[in-house]
Amino acid sequence: MSENTNKIMAKNSRNAGRQVGMGFGPRMGGEKARDFKGTMKKLAQYLSEYKLSILTVLIFAIASAGFSIVGPKILGKATTKLFEGVMAKIAGTGNVDFTAIGKIMITLIGLYLLSSLFGYIQGWIMSGVSMKVSYRFRKDISEKINRMPFRYFDNTNQGEVLSRVTNDVDTLSQTLNQSLGQIITSVTTVIGVLIMMFTISWQMTLVALAIIPISMILILMIVKNSQKYFKQQQDYLGNVNGHVEEMYGGHLVMKAFNGEKKSIEKFDGLNDKLYGSAWKSQFLTSIMMPLMNFVGNLGYVGVSILGGYLAAKRTIEVGDIQAFIQYVRQFTQPIAQIANISNILQQTAASAERVFEFLAEEEEIPETSDPIKLDHVEGHVEFRNVHFGYKPDQMIIHNFSVSIKPGQKVAIVGPTGAGKTTIVKLLMRFYDVNEGAILIDGHDIREFSRNDLRSMFGMVLQDTWVYNASIMENIRYGRLDATDEEVIAAAKAAYVDSFVHTLPNGYDMILNEEATNVSQGQKQLITIARAILANPRILILDEATSSVDTRTEIRIQKAMNNLMRNRTSFIIAHRLSTIRDADLILVMNQGNIVEQGTHEELLRKGGFYAKLYTSQFEVVTAS
Template sequence: MPGAPSPEDKARSFGPSIKRLIRLLAQYRVMMVVVVGSIVGSVVVTSIAPRILGHATDLIFNGIIGSRMPAGITKEQAVAGLRERGQGTFADMVASMDLTPGVGVDFSAVARVLAVVLGLYVAASLLGWLAAYLLNIVVVGTIARLRAQVEEKVHRLPLRYYDEAQRGDLLSRVTNDLDNLSQTLQQTIMQFLNSVLMVIGILIMMVWISPLLSVIALLTIPAAGVATAMIAKRSKPHFGRQWASTGTLNAQIEEAFTGHELVTVFGRQQQVMDSFDDRNEKLYDSSWRAQFISGIIMPTIMFLGNVNYVVVAVVGGLRVASGSLSLGEVQAFIQYSRQFTQPLTQIGSMFNLMQSGVASAERIFDILDATEETPDPLEPQSPAADTGRIAFDDVSFRYLPDAPLIEELSLVAEPGHLVAIVGPTGAGKTTLVNLIMRFYDIDSGAITLDDVETRAMTRRDLRSRTGMVLQDSWLFGGTIYDNIAYGNPSASREEVIEAAKASHVDHFVRTLPDGYDTVIDEEGGGVSAGERQLITIARAFLAKPTILILDEATSSVDTRTELLIQQAMAALRTDRTSFVIAHRLSTIRDADTIVVMEQGRIVEQGTHEELLDARGAYFRLHQSQFSGALD
C-alpha cells in the first residue's frame, strides 16, 4: 500500500505510537485531569485503608494478649515477670504492644476503625466509578474523532492509493483495527494509570511501615521488569503479523464473495478454500504465538510475587517476634505486598492488549500519514464560459517513473462534439478520461477546460461539470429513485423521471411492483446487468454535465437498448462535449471525431469514413470486428 507499509515491512516503535495516541486524547484534557485526579484520590484512599485496618488487628490481638495476663498489674510488671520466667522473646513482643493486663478487646474501638475503613473503601469506589465514567466519554469521543479523521482522509487520498491497495485490507484497517484500538483504550488506560499510581502509593506505605521489608519487596520490580521486557520483545512482531494477516484474509474473503459467481462458473471453489485455509493458518499461527508469548508475562510476575510473599511473611514474623513490628503492621505490610504485586501483574497482563492496540493504531496512522492529493490552488480559477471545450496540449503521463504511458499527446474536443476513443487494451483510453477528471495529475503539458487549465481549478468545480458512466455499474443500497437522484440531490421528482425516460429506464421501472420505490442492494439485486447500467446512465444524465464521459457504458445492454441510448445521447450532446470509450466500433459510427490510440499515443483521428479511407489502424480494427467471421 503506497505510503502505508504493513507491520512486517519495517520495524515499529512502541513509544512514538503511544505518544501519538496520548496527543489524540489531548482534546479532552480537562476530563483527563479529572480522571487522573479521581484515580489518584482512589489510590490514596485505598493505600491508607490497610494501614488503618492493621490498627484493628492490633486492637484485637492486644486485647487477647492483655486478657490472658493478671489484672491489677502494669505492663512493665508483666514484662519483667516474663523475663524472670525466661520468656525473653515474648517479653520483647509484649513490651512493644499497647495493652493493659487483664483488659480484653475494646470492640467499640474496633468498630470505629472498621467503620472508617468501610468509608474509605466506599469513597475509593465512588472515585473509581467517576474516573471510569469520564474515561469512557474520553475514549468513545476520541475514537469517534479518529474515525471521522480516517473517513475524511479516505476522501483526500488519490486514486493511485486505491489502485494499489487491497480493498479488504483497507476495510480491515478502518473497521477491525479501529474497533480493536477502541477496546484497547477502554480496557487499558484506567487500569494502567490505577496500577502505576497504586504501585507508588503502596510503596510509600510499605517504606513507612518497614524499610527492610520494603527492600525485600522491591526486588520483585527489576525481576518483573526484565521478564516483561524480554517477553514483550518477542511477542510484538507477532502482533504486527497478526493484524497484517487479518487484513490479508479479509481482502481474500471480500474478493471471493464479490466474485462468487465467477468462482462457481470456473469450479474454483476448492482453490479458493485452499487459499483461505492457507491464509487462515497464517493468521492462526501469528495470533497463537502473539497471545501465548504475551500470556506468559502474567504467570511469570505472579510467580515472582508469590516468592516475594513467602519471604516477606517469614521475615515479618521474625520482626513481630522480636518486637520490632506489631502484628497489625506486618498484616498491613503483607496486604500491601500482595497489592504491590497485583498492579505489577496487571501491567504485565496489559502488554498483550497494548501491543495489539498499538499495532492496530499504527495501521490506522498509516492511512492518516499517506500522501494526499495535491491541494487545490489557493486562488482557483473557473471558466467564464461553460461550453465544454477540452484541449490536451503536449500531455505526458506515466503511472510508474520508468514506464512511460502517454507521451506528448495533443487533442481538442470542441463543444457539443462526440469524441470516441478506440484502441487495443492498454493503449491508454481510460487513462485519458481519468486525466480529464484529475483522478491523476499529468507529468507535463496542460489540459484546459474552456481555456482554463484544469489544475488551476478546484477538483470539485471540475468534476461538478462532468458526468461519468463506467463499464462496471455501481449502485448503492436504496431505491431506484435514490440511485438516480444521486446524480443531482436537488432535482425534483419530475426531473428524475425525465432523466429516467431519456435513458430508457422508465419503461422497465414501471413494470416493477413498487416502481421507482423498488429497493435494490449494492449488487443491484432484482434488476439485470443491462438495467443496472441504464440506471447509472440516468444518474449521469440527471447531473446535466457540461462534459459527458462513457467508458464502455453500453457494453451491458442489448442491441436495441443500445440504439435507444445512442439516440438519447444524441439529444443530450447539445452544448455538451462527450467522450466515449468503445470497443464495439458500431456504436461510434456517428462520432464527430474518432481517436485511435496505441501505446499512449494518438496514431489516427478523424471521422468514421475518413479513417476507413485511410486504411490505417482504425481500418484494421474495423476489419477485425466485421470481417473476421467471413475470413
Template sequence: MSTETQNPGGPLDDEKPEPETGAITTVARPRPGGGPFGGGGMPAEKSKNFGTSAKRLVGRLRPEAFKIVWVFVLSIVSVVFTVLGPKILGQGTTLIFEGVISKSLPKGATQQQIIDGLRAKGEDSQADLLSGMHLTPGVGIDFGTLSTVLFWVLALYCLSSIFGWLQALVLNVVTQRTIYRLREDVETKINRLPLSYFDRMPRGELLSRVTNDIDNISQTLQQTMSQLLNSLLSVIGVLVMMFVVSPLLAAISLVTIPLTVLITALIAKRSQPLFVAQWKHTGELNAQIEEGFTGHSLVKVFGRQREVQEVFDRKNEELFKASFGAQFVSGIIMPAMMFVGNLVYVVIAVVGGLQVANGSMRLGDVQAFIQYSRQFTQPLTQLGSMANLLQSGVASAERVFELLDAEEQSEDPATPAVPAEKKGRLAFEDVTFSYSPEKPLIEGLNLSVEPGQTVAIVGPTGAGKTTLVNLMMRFYELNSGRITLDGVDIATMSRDGLRSRMGMVLQDTWLFGGTIRDNIAYGRPDATEDEIMDAAKATYVDRFVHTLPDGYDTVLDDEASNVSAGEKQLLTIARAFLARPSVLILDEATSSVDTRTEVLVQHAMKALRSDRTSFVIAHRLSTIRDADLILVMENGTIVEQGNHGELLAAEGAYFRLYNAQFAGPVTEGY
C-alpha cells in the same frame, strides 16, 4: 457532482501505475492481480519503532488534556482511599487479637508486671510477644472502638469505588472522543489520497485498517489507560504505606520491581514483532475474503473453489501462527509476575511472623503489610499482562498512522479558476503522461474538441483510452502540457469545480443501498421529482421500474442484486442525465444493456449531447458510427482520427479493427 462515485480504473487498460499525485472519487476496486485466485502472503514485517508510535498515539489525547487532568485527580483520590484501607483494617485486627490476649490475663495486674513475671520464669519469647502489644489485663475486645474502625474501612472503600467509577466515566469520554477524531482524520485522509494509492492497496486491507485496527486501538486505550494509571498510582501509594508500616519488609518487596521490569522487557521484545505480523496478516486475510466473496460467482463458474480455499487456508494459517505466537509469548508475562510475587509473599510472611514474635511489630501491621504486598504485586502483574494488549494496540496504531502519513494529492489552487462559460470545449495541448518514468505512455498529445461534438475513442487494450479520460477528470496529474476546459487550464480549477461540469458513466456500475429514486437523485441532490422522472424516462429506467412491486421506492441492497446488470447500468446513465453536465464521458456504458435498449439509449444520449461535449470509449464499433470524431489510439498515441466513413476509406488501423469485429477472429495486435 455528476461523476459516478466509483474507481474509474487507474488504469483499466492493463497499464501498471506507480505512486504519483492524483485524485479519487470514493471507493476503489481491489488491486490488480490480487483477485480470488492469486496473491501469496508476504513475509512478516519486523517490529516498527514501538516508542515513537506509542508516543504519537498518546499525543492524540492532547485535545482532552483538561479531562485527563480530572482522570488523574479522581484516580489519585480513589487510590489514596484504597491504600489507607488495609492500614486501618489492620488496627481492627490488632484490637481483636489484643482483646483476646487481654481477656486471658489476670485482672488487676499491669501489662509490665505480667511481662516481668514471664521473664522471671524464663519465658522470654512470650514476654517479647506481649511487649509489642497494648494490653489491659482482664478486659476483652473493645467493640466500640472496633465498630468505629470498621465503619471507617467501609467508608473508605465505598468512597474509593465512587471515585473509581467517576474516573472510568471521564476516561471513557476521553477515549471515545479520541477515537471519534481518529476516524474523522482517516475518512478525511482517504478523500485526499490520490487514485494511485488505491491502485496499490487491496480494498480488504484498507477496510481492515479503517475498521479492525481502529477498533483495536479503541479497546487498547480504554483498557490500558485506566489500568495503567491505577496500577502506577497504586504501586506508588502502596509503596509509601509499606515504608510507613515496616521499612525492612518494604525493602524486601522492592526486589519485585527490577525483576518485573526485566521480565516484561525481555518478553515484550520478542512478542512485539509477532503482534505487528498478526495485524498485517489480519489485513491480508480480510483482503482475500473480500475479493473471494466479490468474485464468488466467477469462482463458481470456473470451478476454482479449491484454489480459493487453498489461498484462504494459507493466509489463515499465517494469521494463526502470528496470533498464537504473539499471545503465547506475551501470555508468559503474567505467570512470571505471579511467580515472583508469590516468592516475595512467602518471604514477607516469614519475616513478618518473626517480627511479631519478637515484639517489633504488631499483628495488625503484619496483616496490613501482607495486604499491601498483594496490592503491590497485583498492579505489577497487571502492568505485565497489559503488555500484550498495549503491543497489539500500538501495532494497529502503526498501520493506521501509515495510512495517515501516505502522500496526498496536490492541493487545489487557493483561488481556483472558473470558466466564464459552460460549453464543454476541451483541448489537449502537448500532453505527456506515464504511470512510471521507465514506461512512456502518452507523449505530445494534441487534441481539440468543440462543444456538441461526440468523440469516440477506440483502440486495443492498453492503448491509453481510459487513461485519457482519467487525465480529463484529474484522477492523475500530467507530466507536462495542459488540458483546458472552456479555455481554462483544469490544473488551475478546483477538483470539485472541474468534476461538477463532467458526468461519467462507467462499465462497472456503482449503486448504494437505498431506493431507486435516491440512486438517480445522487447525480443532483437538489433535483425535483419531475426532473428525476424525466431523467428516468429519457434513459428508459421508467419502463422497468413500473414492473417492480414498489416502483421508484424499491430499496436496492448493497449489491443491487434485486435488479439486473443492464438495469443497473440504466440507473447510472439516468444519474448522469439528471446532472446535465457540460462534458459527458461514457466508458463502455452500454456494455450490459441488451441490443434493443442500447439503440433506445443511443437516441436518448444523442438528445442529451446537444451543445455538450461527449467522449465515448467503446469496443463495439457499431455503437459509435455516428460519432462526429473517432480517435484511434495505439500505445498512448492517436494514430488516426476522422469520422466513420473517412477512417474506413483510409483502410488503416480503424479499418482493421472494424473488420476484425465483423469478419472473423481478432488479428494479432488487436
C-alpha cells in the same frame, strides 16, 4: 464459492470480530513497531486536545488508588485491637473494644466507598475521551481518504484500508478506555504501597522488594518475544480480512473460473499465519500472570517467616503483619498489571503507527489557491502535448494532442491497452498529467477546483455503480436537489421507466448491497438516467451500452443522441458500429493518436481504423 468456503470465511470473520473485541487489530509483517517512542509521542500530541479530561482522570485515579492503599493499614489496626482484646480477656485484664473496632470499620467502609466512587468517575470520563478520540480518528481517516490520489487505491488492498478504519482504531480506543486509567492506578498503587510497607517494617520491605528483579527479568523476556507476534497478528488479520472481502465481492467471477480451491488454499495460508502469530502472542501474554503469581508467592513465604520472627520479638504488631501481607499482594498485582499493559502498549503502538502512516500518506496535488469558476461552460476541450504514465518510468500516453470544438461528438477507439480510458481519467483529473496540459474553454484544468471541474462532466461507465438505496435515490445521485418529477423524466428518457413498474415497489424498490435484485443491463440504464438528470456540459460514455440487449441499445442510442445534442461528448467504444455518426473519431494505439477523422474518411484511408472496423465482420472458418 463453495458452501465449505463460505463456512470457513464466516467462521474466520466471527473470530476476527472476537479478536477485535479483545483488543486485537489488523497488522502485517514480522518486525517490531519501527518507531515506538515517536508513535507514542504523536499519540500524546493527538490526545492533547483532551488534556483537561485526562488530567481529571489522573487526579481521580490517584485518589481512588490512594484510598484503597490506606485501607489495609487501618484494617491492621482493627486486627491489632481485636488481638489485644482477646489476649486481655484470656489474661482477665480486659475485653475486646468493639466500639473502637466498629469506628475503624466504619472509617474503612467510607474509604473503600470513596475509592470505588472515584474509580467509577475516572472510568466514566475516560470512556467519553476514548469514544471522542475514536470518532476523531475515524473522521480524520475518512477525510483523508477523500484527499488521497487514485494511485494509492490502485496499489493498496481495500481490506487493508478498511482495517485501519475499524480494527486499528478499535485497538486504540480500547487501550485508552481500559488501560490508561489502569496504568495510573497501578503506578500510584506501587508507589503508595511501597511507602506504606516501609512505614511498617523496612526489613520485610526489603524481602518483598527482592522479588522485583526476578519479576523484571521475566517481564522483559516475555515482552521482547510477544511484541513481534502482536505486530504480526495485526498484519495478518488485515490480510485475511482483505482476502475475504475480495472473495465475497468477486464471488461470481471466482466461482465461474473454478477458483474455489485456490481461494481456500490462499485463505488457509493466511489464516495459518494469523493463527500462528495470534497463538504465540496470546500464549506469551497468558503466562505473564501465572509467573507473577509464582514470584509473588515466593515473596509471601519470605515475608511470613520474617514477620513471625519480628512479631515474636515484639518488634511489630500482629495487625501490621496482616496489613503487610495485604500490601505484598497489592504490590505484586499492579506490577503484573503494568507488565501486561506493556504488551498492550506494544500492540497499541503498532495500531497507532499504521493509522499515523495512513494519515501521513501523500495526498492529491493541492487545489489552486485562486480557482477559476466559469459562469458558462462552452465545452471546448484541448489536449496539448500530454505525456502520462501510472509510473513515472513507464509512459503510456506519448505527446497526445487534439482540439475538440464545443458540441462535437468525439469517439475514442483502439485496441485494449491503447489508453482510451486513461484519457478519460486524465480529463476528469483522477490523475495529473506528467507533462503537457488539458484545457477546457482555454483554461488548464488544474486552474479549476476538482469539485467544479468534475461538475462539468456526466459519466456513464462500463462498470456500473449503484448503492444500497431506492432506484429513485440512485438516479437522484446525479443531481441531489432534483424533484421526483425530474427524476422520473430522466428515467423515461433512459428507458428505466419501461421496466421499473414491473419491480416490487417500483421506484421505491431498494437495491440490495450487491445490486443483484436487478439485471446488469437495468443497472446500466439507471446510471444513464443519472447522467441525463445531471444535465452536464460534457459527457463521457465508456462502453455505456455494453450490458444491454440490441433492442434496448437502439433506444438508448436515441436517448443519448438527444442528450448529446449541443454538448461535447466523449464516447469510448469497442463496437465500432455504434460510433459511425461521430463528428470526430480518434484512433489510438499504444498511447498515441494514429488516425483521426469521420467514419467515412477513415474507411477510405484503409488504415488502422479500417482494419479494426472490418475485423468485426470477419468470419473465422476452421481450416
